[in-house]
Amino acid sequence: MVLLSAAVCTKAGKVVVSRQFMEMSRSRVEGLLAAFPKLMNSDDQHTFIETDTVRYVYQPMEQLYMVLITTKNSNILEDLETLRLFAKVVPEYCRSFTERDVAAHAFELIFAFDEIIALGYRENVDLYRIRTYTEMESHDEQIFKMRQKAKEREAKDIMKRKAKALQKERERGRGFGSTGMSGMGSASFMPQQDVAPVAPSVAAPSTPTQRSAPAKKPGRGMKLGGKSKGKDFVDALIQEGEEVAPDTADIIAPSKTQAAAPVATPNRESVHLAADEKITLEANRDGGLEHMEVKGTLTVFVSDPEVTRIRINCDKGPKSIPYQTHPNIDKRTFGGSGVIGLKDKERGFPVGTGVGVLKWRFQTTDDAHIPLSINCWPNPNADGSCDVNIDYELLADDLQLQDVTITVPLPAHSGAPVVARADGAYDHDSRNGVLLWRIPVVDSENPEGSIEFTTNGGDTDDFFPVQVDFASSKLYAGLQINSVEVIGGGDTTFSSEVSFAPASYEIV
Known part of the structure; x- marks a missing residue:
C-alpha cells in the first residue's frame, strides 16, 4: 500500500491534525480533506470512498473522522488494517474524541503516526511498540x-x-536565666x-x-x-x-x-542503611520471558562522628547475584564472608551524606526467575463481546508483595466491563480506558488469584500489554543486613529502609 496522508478531521471537513507521508503541497491536502465530507453518502455502509485519483478510508470517532488517503492501486485489506491501528492510537493520547483534545495532543499523535508509516509504507509495529518507541525513556534521566x-x-x-x-x-x-545572654551578639x-x-519548652517563660x-x-x-x-x-x-x-x-x-553534630534523625539511627531495588520485566502472552533485569543499590548514611568506622555484616542469600562493591570497600572480605567494610581500617564513612557501597545487576531470559506470573486469556464471542480470564501466581515464594495493581487495557468505546468474579478489588478507569485489579498482599499464604470479566467488543490485542505494579520490603536478590559493628567497639544499633518495586513490568 502507499499511504499519502493520515488526518483527523471534523464532519465538516476541518482538519484538526494531519500528517503527510509523501511529497504533497498543503493546498492539495486541504483540498482533498475538504472534499471528503461532500463525497460521503449517508446511505452508504462502506467505510471507503474512491475518486479518480485517490481512495479515502475512514472510521467515525464520535464527532470526528479518522481518514487515510491512499492511492487507488493500494491493497484495500491492508488499508483497513492500518486504519484500525490508527484508530487505536488516537485514544492512547486523547482522553476524549473532541476537536480541542485532539489539537492539544497533536504532536504526540504525529510522532505516533510516524512510527506506523514510513515513506508511505506501513511499518511492522503494534500498539505496544508504538507506545514504547514514543516514550523514549532515558536511563541517564x-x-x-x-x-x-x-x-x-x-x-x-x-x-x-x-x-x-x-x-x-x-x-x-534559657537555662542561664540572664538577660545578658541576649547581648552576646547577633552572630550566635x-x-x-x-x-x-x-516545640514548647519546659523552661520558665522569659521575662x-x-x-x-x-x-x-x-x-x-x-x-x-x-x-x-x-x-x-x-x-x-x-x-x-x-x-x-x-x-x-x-x-x-x-x-x-x-x-557533623551527633544528632540522629527521628526514625533513623546513627547508622542508616537504604536498599533500593528495581525490576524491569517483559514477558509474552504465552508465558515466556522476553527480558528481565534487576538492579539494586545499598547506601549507607552515618549521622554520628563516633560511629564512622563500622563494618556491615550481610547475608547475600541463596541466589547467584553478581554484586559490585565501591572501590574503597574491601571486595575480598565481602566476597568471602559478606562483610562490608573500608579497605583502610583507619578511615571512616563520611558524616551527613549517603554513600553507595554496593550495587548489583541481574539479567536473564529464564522463565524460572519470574517473580510473579500473569496469564491473560481473551476469548472473543460470536456476538461481538469478549470474555477475559486473568490469573496471577507468585513463583518467588520468599517474597511478599504489597499493593499489587494489575492494569488491563480495554477496547476503545467498550464501556465498563461486567466482572463476574474477582479476587481482591477492581476499578474501571474510564478516562484511561483500563481495568485496575488490586490485591492487597501476595505472598506464600496468598500465592494466586484470578478475575473474570466481559467487555462489549474487542479482540485479543486490545487487552495487551498488561502492566503490573507492587511494593515489597524484601529484596529479590535476597540480600539481608544482619548487624552493624563498630571497629573496636562491638555491635551498634542501626535502622534500615528496603524497597523492591517494578520500573516496568509488562506482559505483551
Whole structure:
C-alpha cells in the first residue's frame, strides 16, 4: 500500500491534525480533506470512498473522522488494517474524541503516526511498540532523578538535625536565666531563635525584659529576621511532605561543623542503611520471558562522628547475584564472608551524606526467575463481546508483595466491563480506558488469584500489554543486613529502609 496522508478531521471537513507521508503541497491536502465530507453518502455502509485519483478510508470517532488517503492501486485489506491501528492510537493520547483534545495532543499523535508509516509504507509495529518507541525513556534521566531525590532527602535530614540541635542550644541558653545572654551578639544566639520552629519548652517563660531586648537591636537584626522567615517557610513545606529543589536545599544547608553534630534523625539511627531495588520485566502472552533485569543499590548514611568506622555484616542469600562493591570497600572480605567494610581500617564513612557501597545487576531470559506470573486469556464471542480470564501466581515464594495493581487495557468505546468474579478489588478507569485489579498482599499464604470479566467488543490485542505494579520490603536478590559493628567497639544499633518495586513490568 502507499499511504499519502493520515488526518483527523471534523464532519465538516476541518482538519484538526494531519500528517503527510509523501511529497504533497498543503493546498492539495486541504483540498482533498475538504472534499471528503461532500463525497460521503449517508446511505452508504462502506467505510471507503474512491475518486479518480485517490481512495479515502475512514472510521467515525464520535464527532470526528479518522481518514487515510491512499492511492487507488493500494491493497484495500491492508488499508483497513492500518486504519484500525490508527484508530487505536488516537485514544492512547486523547482522553476524549473532541476537536480541542485532539489539537492539544497533536504532536504526540504525529510522532505516533510516524512510527506506523514510513515513506508511505506501513511499518511492522503494534500498539505496544508504538507506545514504547514514543516514550523514549532515558536511563541517564532516571539516574539523574534518583540522585536529585537523594539530595533532597539529605537536605531534609540535615534541616531536621539542625532544628533539633538549635532547639537544645536555645533551651540551654534559657537555662542561664540572664538577660545578658541576649547581648552576646547577633552572630550566635539571636539567629538561632528564628531559624527553625521550636516545640514548647519546659523552661520558665522569659521575662518582659528578655522579650524586649531583641526589639532594641539595630537594623541588622531585622535582616536576619527576614532570612529566617524564608527558612521557616521552606522548613514548613518539608514538614508537610513537599519536595524542595536542590538549589533551595543548598541555601538552607548548615555548615560542615553543624552537619557533623551527633544528632540522629527521628526514625533513623546513627547508622542508616537504604536498599533500593528495581525490576524491569517483559514477558509474552504465552508465558515466556522476553527480558528481565534487576538492579539494586545499598547506601549507607552515618549521622554520628563516633560511629564512622563500622563494618556491615550481610547475608547475600541463596541466589547467584553478581554484586559490585565501591572501590574503597574491601571486595575480598565481602566476597568471602559478606562483610562490608573500608579497605583502610583507619578511615571512616563520611558524616551527613549517603554513600553507595554496593550495587548489583541481574539479567536473564529464564522463565524460572519470574517473580510473579500473569496469564491473560481473551476469548472473543460470536456476538461481538469478549470474555477475559486473568490469573496471577507468585513463583518467588520468599517474597511478599504489597499493593499489587494489575492494569488491563480495554477496547476503545467498550464501556465498563461486567466482572463476574474477582479476587481482591477492581476499578474501571474510564478516562484511561483500563481495568485496575488490586490485591492487597501476595505472598506464600496468598500465592494466586484470578478475575473474570466481559467487555462489549474487542479482540485479543486490545487487552495487551498488561502492566503490573507492587511494593515489597524484601529484596529479590535476597540480600539481608544482619548487624552493624563498630571497629573496636562491638555491635551498634542501626535502622534500615528496603524497597523492591517494578520500573516496568509488562506482559505483551
